[in-house]
Amino acid sequence: MEYDYIIVGSGFGGSVSALRLSQKGYKVLVIEKGKWYDGKDFPKTNWNLRKWLWLPKFKFFGIMKMTYFRHVGILSGVGVGGGSLVYANTLPKPKNNFYTTGSWAELKDWESELSPYYDVALKMLGAARNPKLFDSDLNLQKLAKSIGKEKAFSPTDVAVFFGTPNKEVDDPYFNGKGPKRVGCNHCGKCMTGCPNNSKNTLDKNYLYLAQQLGCEIIAEHEVKDIQYNEKEKIYNVIYKKSTSYFSKSKTVKSRGVVLSGGVLGTVRLLMKLKKKSLPNLSDRLGEFVRTNNEALIFNVTLDPKTDYSKGVAIGSIVDVDENSHLEPVRYGKGSGFWRILMWPMVTEKNFFLRILKLLALPFTAPIQWFKIYTVKDFAKKSSILLFMQDLDSTITFKKKWFRIGTKVTKGKNPSAFIPEAHELAKKHAALTNAKSVVVASETLSGIPSTAHILGGCVMGKNKDEGVIDENNNVFGYPNMLVCDGSMISANPGVNPSLSITAITERAMSKIGVKYER
Numbered sequence: 001m002e003y004d005y006i007i008v009g010s011g012f013g014g015s016v017s018a019l020r021l022s023q024k025g026y027k028v029l030v031i032e033k034g035k036w037y038d039g040k041d042f043p044k045t046n047w048n049l050r051k052w053l054w055l056p057k058f059k060f061f062g063i064m065k066m067t068y069f070r071h072v073g074i075l076s077g078v079g080v081g082g083g084s085l086v087y088a089n090t091l092p093k094p095k096n097n098f099y100t101t102g103s104w105a106e107l108k109d110w111e112s113e114l115s116p117y118y119d120v121a122l123k124m125l126g127a128a129r130n131p132k133l134f135d136s137d138l139n140l141q142k143l144a145k146s147i148g149k150e151k152a153f154s155p156t157d158v159a160v161f162f163g164t165p166n167k168e169v170d171d172p173y174f175n176g177k178g179p180k181r182v183g184c185n186h187c188g189k190c191m192t193g194c195p196n197n198s199k200n201t202l203d204k205n206y207l208y209l210a211q212q213l214g215c216e217i218i219a220e221h222e223v224k225d226i227q228y229n230e231k232e233k234i235y236n237v238i239y240k241k242s243t244s245y246f247s248k249s250k251t252v253k254s255r256g257v258v259l260s261g262g263v264l265g266t267v268r269l270l271m272k273l274k275k276k277s278l279p280n281l282s283d284r285l286g287e288f289v290r291t292n293n294e295a296l297i298f299n300v301t302l303d304p305k306t307d308y309s310k311g312v313a314i315g316s317i318v319d320v321d322e323n324s325h326l327e328p329v330r331y332g333k334g335s336g337f338w339r340i341l342m343w344p345m346v347t348e349k350n351f352f353l354r355i356l357k358l359l360a361l362p363f364t365a366p367i368q369w370f371k372i373y374t375v376k377d378f379a380k381k382s383s384i385l386l387f388m389q390d391l392d393s394t395i396t397f398k399k400k401w402f403r404i405g406t407k408v409t410k411g412k413n414p415s416a417f418i419p420e421a422h423e424l425a426k427k428h429a430a431l432t433n434a435k436s437v438v439v440a441s442e443t444l445s446g447i448p449s450t451a452h453i454l455g456g457c458v459m460g461k462n463k464d465e466g467v468i469d470e471n472n473n474v475f476g477y478p479n480m481l482v483c484d485g486s487m488i489s490a491n492p493g494v495n496p497s498l499s500i501t502a503i504t505e506r507a508m509s510k511i512g513v514k515y516e517r
């Protein structure tokens with residue numbers, strides 16, 4: 001069997017590619033490492049680790065993966081639909097700084113170039129303004145007011161079908177060609193997988209429509225190797241079952257390849273292949289990796305009336321300054337897994353001072369700290385403050401023996417101690433009778449965490465400056481593209497899925513038609 005295009009991974013970049021290439025008459029195959037998930041398959045809470053986390057060695061085949069490196073901890077999505085299964089649905093458009101910085105800045109006037117593709121992306125993902133604010137949004141609004149930014153507060157645009165709560169309707173988006181949808185009931189479970197068929201995950205839009213045009217999707221298989229036969233101008237894509245310990249490799253042929261495995265999937269795979277199968281890849285591979293300059297701080301309240309678990313996962317946003325944004329994130333009731341990984345937030349860069357402060361902290365308010373760690377429902381009481389900045393800071397992925405590691409670069413690097421983020425968290429805590437806690441690795445070793453890892457296959461003028469050109473074509477190999485978070489060439493400073501969708505829409509628009517449908 002020979003395909004026109006094989007797409008590695010079914011996240012935002014992969015799904016857009018699948019639909020647009022199928023519409024252009026190409027024979028397309030998508031290979032996805034994770035499982036197919038349906039509303040009823042998702043875990044009820046994140047305590048069901050087997051269904052929430054992706055840890056195949058332990059037979060956990062869930063929708064979220066946690067990966068820790070020396071300089072960053074990364075959360076990412078796995079499954080048919082990639083990160084859309086686990087994400088918080090939020091679709092903000094980046095500000096001007098994104099288009100005018102990084103390795104892509106000189107290549108185009110990106111703001112006007114991408115503008116029509118952002119419109120298409122918003123439409124395809126079914127973006128709608130969140131119609132209802134709940135406790136975490138109202139408390140963010142309070143914070144915005146207290147810092148003089150009330151006008152910069154707004155409800156989010158989210159990929160959710162609101163309609164009438166719990167009422168099923170025929171496809172409201174694609175003239176009846178899409179699946180039935182159910183109105184959102186604001187249960188807050190978006191990040192453990194929507195059980196209500198209200199979240200517009202990629203299997204309900206791009207992938208659903210692509211399948212109707214003949215696109216094939218193979219789940220639970222991981223691409224391990226891609227070899228290029230220069231004489232025949234064909235790629236041999238080698239893949240293996242990802243959900244069993246023992247399985248034989250299979251090979252499938254294709255004229256083109258789209259790498260859409262997300263930063264961890266694509267950059268890791270290409271770094272491995274550069275050693276042997278794809279030696280012509282740019283030396284910039286693995287460089288300019290960005291974390292959106294992000295901080296995730298859990299503010300746990302002792303206010304008995306507050307219930308942070310209701311509403312869509314991110315219901316509001318405040319632009320705290322021209323470079324920075326703050327969003328309150330929530331899990332649905334009962335999803336308290338994060339509690340066991342949390343340590344008090346300590347604002348101190350020096351390790352020894354940090355540990356001293358950490359040890360002293362419980363004595364400053366012993367009863368309050370005891371209550372924080374023993375609250376009945378951690379999800380109901382914690383508002384996760386997500387702070388993001390479009391200021392530049394990078395790290396590099398590098399090959400270390402048999403695995404990929406990270407190293408710091410010259411200039412600014414991502415940090416667990418972003419002073420503005422800590423200041424805002426403290427102000428929010430004071431307003432809401434809360435204490436701030438963060439993932440233990442941040443307090444202990446200063447490693448920042450991010451749900452928005454980006455870059456590693458950035459755009460450039462030529463092979464010396466980037467891995468791909470302005471139309472996402474990989475330098476050194478014909479008909480090979482990178483379309484996922486790894487192509488992002490500057491810090492968007494906001495949640496990136498909309499930008500990944502828009503840039504992929506643009507890349508696909510540059511590919512010629514095989515035959516008109």
Ligand SMILES: Cc1cc2nc3c(=O)[nH]c(=O)nc-3n(C[C@H](O)[C@H](O)[C@H](O)COP(=O)(O)OP(=O)(O)OC[C@H]3O[C@@H](n4cnc5c(N)ncnc54)[C@H](O)[C@@H]3O)c2cc1C
Binds near residue numbers: 453483486497
């Ligand atoms: C908890 C959480 C909340 C988030 N909330 C938001 C939000 O509100 N808004 C937002 O914009 N972003 C959010 N994000 C980030 C968003 O999910 C990612 O930026 C986005 O999914 C990246 O898209 P992508 O195209 O790079 O690929 P991904 O969506 O990461 O998909 C890549 C897919 O490729 C598969 N894959 C990888 N390697 C291989 C291989 N070798 N063979 C086969 N398959 C492979 C993976 O299993 C995965 O399914 C969130 C992320 C997390 C973890």
Ligand code: SF4
Binds near residue numbers: 187199
């Ligand atoms: S709030 Fe609940 S019903 Fe609404 S999209 Fe999220 S998970 Fe689905």
